[in-house]
Amino acid sequence: MKRILVGIKRVVDYNVRIRVKPDNSGVITDGVKMSINPFDEIALEEALRIKERGAAEEVIVATVGPADCQSQLRTALAMGADRALHVQADGVIEPLVAARALLKLVEREQPLLVILGKQAIDDDNGQTGQVLAALWNRPQATYASKLELTGNSARVTREVDAGLETLEVELPAVITTDLRLNEPRYVKLPDIMKAKKKPLETLTLSALGVEPRQQLKLVRFEPPPQRQKGIRVKDAAELVEALKKKGLL
């Protein structure tokens, strides 16, 4: 069966203004809205579109994380995924651990495509897709803004610093999404009801044989330095004057 595996990470919603805990041990997440990482929504949308075009038969969403993550998996099922895999794990999950767990799922499900986000907007690591591709010894096409499947390969347009780069990768491969790949659909209420009946399987890291090793110690969280609030100028002339005085024009 032609499958697509999509990584889903539960993150603090992008609209939340994050605050560091007073004791510098982390950021405040109590009572904060949590969502699917926006890049993962894009990944799921792309997988659903590929399936709708008939180029895949099943879309599986997977997350590695604590029990709470199931609510994001349910949302993903409501968006249209066929089934969900929850690898139960607590504490900090580094990209290498996430990638090892995803690799185990890849070995089990044999997808033709794995689509992940280019970065999780909480840790901003931007590593998991590349690490998975390396462990799996398969191609990676990161920062995708266009994806076309042709037989045994994919043609991927990537957003790179210079502009747009196109790669051709043999399948199976790992793709990571950029913002302009698509615009994710909204979840409709009846779909939320239907999603409750879709399969959600719970696994554990240890059952998969993945050690939850943490390689980086999180020493201290700090708020960023604040910029001094500046002044208002009344018109273009005053602005030009002020910038000239600072030697900027």
Add this chain to the structure above:
Amino acid sequence: MSSKILIVAEHDGAKLNPSTARCVSCARTLSGAEVTIVVCAVDAGAVAAQAAQLAGVNRVVTIENAANAHALAAVLAPQIVAIAAPYTHLFGPSTTFGKDLMARIAGLLQAPQVSDIMAIESATRFRRPIFAGNAILTVETSADEKMVGTVRAASFEVTGAGGSAPIEKANVQVQLPTHTRFVSVSAAKTDRPDLMTAARVISGGRALGSAEGFKILYSLADKIGAAVGASRAAVDAGYAPNEMQVGQTGKIIAPELYMAVGISGAIQHLTGIKDARTIVAINKDGEAPIFEVADFGLVGDLFQVIPEIERLLS
């Protein structure tokens, strides 16, 4: 134990990208570190010569292979891993080139990666932004383990010239994958300064209304020798190409002067300009969040203000 840092050079086959010199500056903040630059290319000569001139570089290593005509992470990573053994730290720039490649290297080595290093506190302690720069995290790696890092270019100056490091050829014999093929790259050719390194940047937002609307920014930019950037909203709407996007998921820049024109100042945008020396905001909404971070704020209609500024400079 002294640190041995390997920096992966970013280049286009002929010229070394300035992001590499910023990685060298970062590496040099670790006192006593030995700094090596590796250049992977078809013919590495010209780029290696430029790398050898960077101040503070101890050695340049070249890996030449016909497969290195384009920077494909899956092809480059095993070659770099092949020479990685003696090094304690492997750095690359936090550009799309470096982010794509370094994490693949980390995967092959099963080593931890610290992304977007903004400061080095010791051989095992690094500071990096998380949550779109709304928190700064200090992380510690283990001294017995290699680490991989991407260097946030905007946090470091370009290291100067004046070096004369020896250049050595590495003989790397590893099987390279053929599953990934380069097809094409389309980059708009422009005579304007590069957005990543420009001293002055003018960025436009959704308010510009069209690609046509951006012309008033290009015109002013050309007058003052500035690069032009854009918000995500402007890029999404097709007013500007993707390579112009500034922010959390675009380019992170640190110009002397940043002018945000018709940009509201969403956190994701501000992440990209936190290190700008002077920020100017031009927005018709006096309550726009961009004014919170602006050194000079002007409330007004950009379609009047921008031509007016250009006129005043004539």
